[in-house]
Amino acid sequence: MASTHKKDDGCGCFSWMLATILYNGFFILLTLLPSMRLLAYPDEKTTTCSVELAGFQGLQPALSSEVTSPAFDLIVRVTNGHTFSLRHGCDIVVSYAGVPLAHGRTPSFELGDKDVLALPVRATSAGVGIPGDLFRLMTDERRWGVAQLQVEFGLAWDTFVCDVELDGHPRVSECYSRSYVRRTDGTADK
Template identity: 75%
Template sequence: MASTTDKKDDDDGCGCFSWILATILINGFIILLTTLPSKKSIAYPDNKPTTCSVELAGFEGLQPALSPGAASPAFDLIVRVNNGHTFRLRRRGGDVIVSYGGVPLARGRTPGFELGDKEVLALPVKATSAGVGVPGDLLRLMTDERRLGVAQIQVEFGLAWESFVCDVELDGHPRVAECYKPNSVG
């Protein structure tokens, strides 16, 4: 009987040491996986994301909807795409929406393109409206904000699976605005 009590003193029978060791190993493995860089970043170490900017080259039709000879809002845009990747980008055209104060004013489409690694491309876009003029309240807000120098149109567009948004000053001068991805804004 002495041998069974000696065995019992050496091992309490719960296997706690094994559970603690397994927990430490599993947590260490998870921490290691979350801190390692992705395979893509290892394969392409100088890989930067695709970035875009929009230049407002011109606009027309920002007048009251009921004024005589009112024209539809139209915007001439230049969308610049910067391929930071070390591989070619091939994209179909995407929809472009120009809005002011959350109200869509015009729509257009970017043309399809193919862009080599680390290349930059300028895409001309004409965004127009099927409607006539700008609603009165929105035009008054736009006029007041233009007078204060804070008027901005918002240009939203998609390139393949990525969406971009640009806030472009509406002061009558050609302006370039860097775009951001809507889901990356905090």
């Protein structure tokens, strides 16, 4: 009597070949697609930003009798190399030694090709004062002349970070994009 079972003459080679072709095709497609940065900046002109610390208040320890919430007056400058529109503004976080001290928001704006815009921002805290250990660190670093606030905000496709000197003198600090790797000499690489 003849067998009713079908014989599998192959070893599943067709399935393996198809899976390999699909996998390699998907990998090649991903490597050939333009990056999000190229889609955001098709002409390779980038947006640059800077922050100026115009003033601050409330940098007292949390247990002080005159405690007020930290507040920072900032001027955010945006220089556009291309055209995009931002209708809702952007959130700003002011930190010290990785601890968020205040939050703010820029007014909404629209920026055209090669436009420059200065936006005033008031970043405040709903909390009370600065934790004691952080206040001592800040006091020591201000005395040594190395105290820096970190201002972070998102703009279009990038997140920008600025290291702002906390020495009481207004000065402009250039921002760097989080999509770039920051080197130890202060410059950035892609």
